[in-house]
Amino acid sequence: MMTRKKPLILVTNDDGISAPGIRTLIAIMKEIGDVIVVAPDKPQSAMGHAITINNTLYFNKINIDDDVQEEYSCSGTPVDCIKLAVHEILKRKPDLCVSGINHGSNSSINVIYSGTMSAALEAGMEGIPAIGFSLLDYAWDADFESSRSFIKKITLETLKNGLPKGVILNVNIPKLTKDKIKGIKVCRQANARWEETFDKRTNPQGRDYYWLTGEFVNEDKGEDTDEAALENGFISIVPVQYDLTAHHAIKYINDWNI
């Protein structure tokens, strides 16, 4: 009789290895395959695709809960975690990498700033099918349970079908109870943006300093966007890529006098 080999799944995030979001994701992935966790030892939100080149990297084998998965906490960024996992920790290339569940949205333009999604993109660059999962709730004690069956379904379909070369999935989940989630929609990234304001304060030494704050503005009224899907109670899947070439602009610039 043939034994069906379990897939090897690499799990990471940007909220840190002890965040409830990644603990839920680990639990879901253990129903599907063999899990190895390599995640930051502290919060690394909004780190984008930063890597550590001017400093040293450390990692520790640890065990956060009583379960048996192999876990490593890493001193670097989410992208560092992927590089360390693939080239130093794992004995073979994983069959899948999942990142998250992020505490907070990575829809539309947030994908650019997101450590969660940058880790998934990095795995994609290494040739590993990769998915980033985010819940539209920034709270530490957010309800991740409602999304479990959807995350499992998307993961199983990804393992079954594979992903086109260079394509990574950005999955965002509305803050709704399971019975209120209407389904899953494949979308394009909404053309939304942050309108920044800086909160100016003065420190005890009399020097001005600033906190970055901002308002999310979506002027993209397309019904095929991730923002539209989420507003209407659907989980959004945006297939994203790390080839940033704006192919449509090549001819335009070729007509310049250069």
Next chain:
Amino acid sequence: MMTRKKPLILVTNDDGISAPGIRTLIAIMKEIGDVIVVAPDKPQSAMGHAITINNTLYFNKINIDDDVQEEYSCSGTPVDCIKLAVHEILKRKPDLCVSGINHGSNSSINVIYSGTMSAALEAGMEGIPAIGFSLLDYAWDADFESSRSFIKKITLETLKNGLPKGVILNVNIPKLTKDKIKGIKVCRQANARWEETFDKRTNPQGRDYYWLTGEFVNEDKGEDTDEAALENGFISIVPVQYDLTAHHAIKYINDWNI
């Protein structure tokens, strides 16, 4: 008689405000318009699109050389510099943002890790035409003079023609003397990658630590790539975008059972 208004140009980089690369870029831009510099107070290479959300931001009005441009050094990342410049420092939206000249390549996949290019992308997201310039020489005393006339020409053409919405230019310059540079080519991003290796060492306390190192691998033999242009002695221009949607993959995933 009508007075022709000079364009307002925002200059930034990721190597830090005192790097020779940005000093050359400032000098070139002063031949074209009014220049305001907002750049990191220390090196911020490989910071990608990181932003500072869990810490305070500072900026100082300074004057690095004897010239008269307005300059601010900022405690944050290159992307922070753009946000602070646009929303706190500048009195009006600039007509152009240029980032660089980076000490080292930002061609092909390097665009993803690059603080220089992330600053340019952020400016593009703010609706400002933006260009990142990089020289394929990591040396602090690299020869930036050879590229001056090319940078000026690309900048003037960008100001004259404008850029399509959501498109930013990634310009890379080969390490060649001016007479050896064959011209300028508009390209797509090569599908190249870094093959990482970790240099493992032991610290004085007996704990293992790692340095990220790696080898650049380009298996993309396309003649229309930035890598091909640079290898053949041309300056490469890749139009890039922050809409990461892999539009070609939407139909594929829609056919899944989800």
